[in-house]
Amino acid sequence: xxxxxxxxxxxxxxxxxxxxxxxxxxxxxxxxxxxxxxxxxxxxxxxxxxxxxxxxxxxxxxxxxxxxxxxxxxxxxxxxxxxxxxx
Numbered sequence: 001x002x003x004x005x006x007x008x009x010x011x012x013x014x015x016x017x018x019x020x021x022x023x024x025x026x027x028x029x030x031x032x033x034x035x036x037x038x039x040x041x042x043x044x045x046x047x048x049x050x051x052x053x054x055x056x057x058x059x060x061x062x063x064x065x066x067x068x069x070x071x072x073x074x075x076x077x078x079x080x081x082x083x084x085x086x087x
Contacts, residue, residue, distance in 0.1 A: 053080075 038046070060073055 057077070065073075
């Protein structure tokens with residue numbers, strides 16, 4: 001008859017899971033609390049770019065466009081958001 005000892009193994013697995021969860025939590029906290037690395041001028045420039053895009057998007061909404069044009073604009077906007085996220 002073989003005896004299976006899982007109590008020690010389970011304890012080790014719980015400890016490893018706790019350590020992994022702690023490391024992940026610390027990484028998330030560090031990511032969301034990091035300092036802004038742009039200067040004041042860089043932040044003002046980014047804000048101005050966002051305003052210009054907002055005006056452009058508002059003007060596009062006012063125009064009569066086909067569904068294909070709207071889809072193209074949505075794809076372009078998505079590409080712009082991805083590009084900014086990668087920067």
